[in-house]
Amino acid sequence: MLDDTKEIIHTELVQCTEATSSGALEPLGLRRGLTELLDLGLEVEVMTTDRSSSIRKIMREQYPNIQHEFDIWHTAKGFRNKILTKGKKKDTAILLAWTRSIVNHMWYTCATSKGNIEALQNRWKSIIHHVCNEHEWRDDDGTLHQCDHPPLTAQDQRVRMWIGKDSVALQALSSLVLDKKLLKDLNQMALFKHTGPLENFHSAMLKYLPKRQAFSYHGMRERCHLAILDHNENIVKRRQATTVTGEERFKQVFCKKSKQWILKKVYTPHTTDFVTDLIEKVLENRRNPNIPFKMATSSLALP
Numbered sequence: 361m362l363d364d365t366k367e368i369i370h371t372e373l374v375q376c377t378e379a380t381s382s383g384a385l386e387p388l389g390l391r392r393g394l395t396e397l398l399d400l401g402l403e404v405e406v407m408t409t410d411r412s413s414s415i416r417k418i419m420r421e422q423y424p425n426i427q428h429e430f431d432i433w434h435t436a437k438g439f440r441n442k443i444l445t446k447g448k449k450k451d452t453a454i455l456l457a458w459t460r461s462i463v464n465h466m467w468y469t470c471a472t473s474k475g476n477i478e479a480l481q482n483r484w485k486s487i488i489h490h491v492c493n494e495h496e497w498r499d500d501d502g503t504l505h506q507c508d509h510p511p512l513t514a515q516d517q518r519v520r521m522w523i524g525k526d527s528v529a530l531q532a533l534s535s536l537v538l539d540k541k542l543l544k545d546l547n548q549m550a551l552f553k554h555t556g557p558l559e560n561f562h563s564a565m566l567k568y569l570p571k572r573q574a575f576s577y578h579g580m581r582e583r584c585h586l587a588i589l590d591h592n593e594n595i596v597k598r599r600q601a602t603t604v605t606g607e608e609r610f611k612q613v614f615c616k617k618s619k620q621w622i623l624k625k626v627y628t629p630h631t632t633d634f635v636t637d638l639i640e641k642v643l644e645n646r647r648n649p650n651i652p653f654k655m656a657t658s659s660l661a662l663p
């Protein structure tokens with residue numbers, strides 16, 4: 361999926377018999393797909409994936425010229441679960457009151473760093489000061505740091521459940537925030553890339569590839585292509601719907617997970633015009649006396 365337009369430009373379908381284990385399928389598909397795109401002359405500057413160790417290794421060793429970024433959503437979700445686990449004990453339960461703020465801080469950190477790794481690291485670490493009601497501090501070498509937010513009001517100061525500086529809870533949080541592996545991963549999140557739209561495509565794909573049904577390799581491949589045609593058509597064409605007076609439309613939705621009402625954009629209806637185009641192409645080929653009726657579509661050089 362292209363990062364700027366969210367259009368899908370290439371897909372690989374790997375059969376389980378091609379790899380030694382299910383875990384080897386993804387690296388195989390990645391290598392194959394990326395090689396094909398590079399061979400076509402596409403210049404890939406940045407590639408975003410989840411943090412799977414096999415993919416990291418391939419990117420590091422075989423594609424050192426491509427900047428490998430990690431998806432913020434997966435990392436933030438994993439970090440949230442870690443805080444929830446730590447907060448299970450009585451003396452660290454206060455962390456639960458901070459979970460949402462800390463996870464939001466991770467998003468904010470990556471969103472505002474614009475590729476600056478040093479700024480990212482400082483901003484991220486600031487959370488262990490902020491939760492103690494400390495908004496200005498010096499690090500070991502004497503450099504002064506401060507939080508990005510405006511000064512807190514007396515009301516803000518009162519309502520927050522500040523964490524004690526010498527508490528077990530802060531120690532537990534610090535161990536998570538300053539985890540070496542996480543700090544290293546964050547360096548690959550400074551461009552604030554997401555694979556969320558790709559996950560959305562994967563769920564939309566189920567319309568063409570329902571999981572409870574089995575398909576042949578070719579059937580699966582063509583269904584996957586149909587899902588992509590559908591996706592690409594709508595990602596390009598669909599706009600936010602407007603009212604008669606031209607105002608952008610939104611709807612209120614209750615989010616069960618966060619237990620909050622949120623505003624969602626209302627889009628223009630989904631279309632499948634590509635189906636008409638495909639049917640016309642099929643009829644065109646059927647009328648063409650040079651194309652035998654039983655010739656497989658894959659052997660045709662279609663435009």
Ligand SMILES: [Zn+2]
Binds near residue numbers: 494495508509
């Ligand atoms: Zn602060």
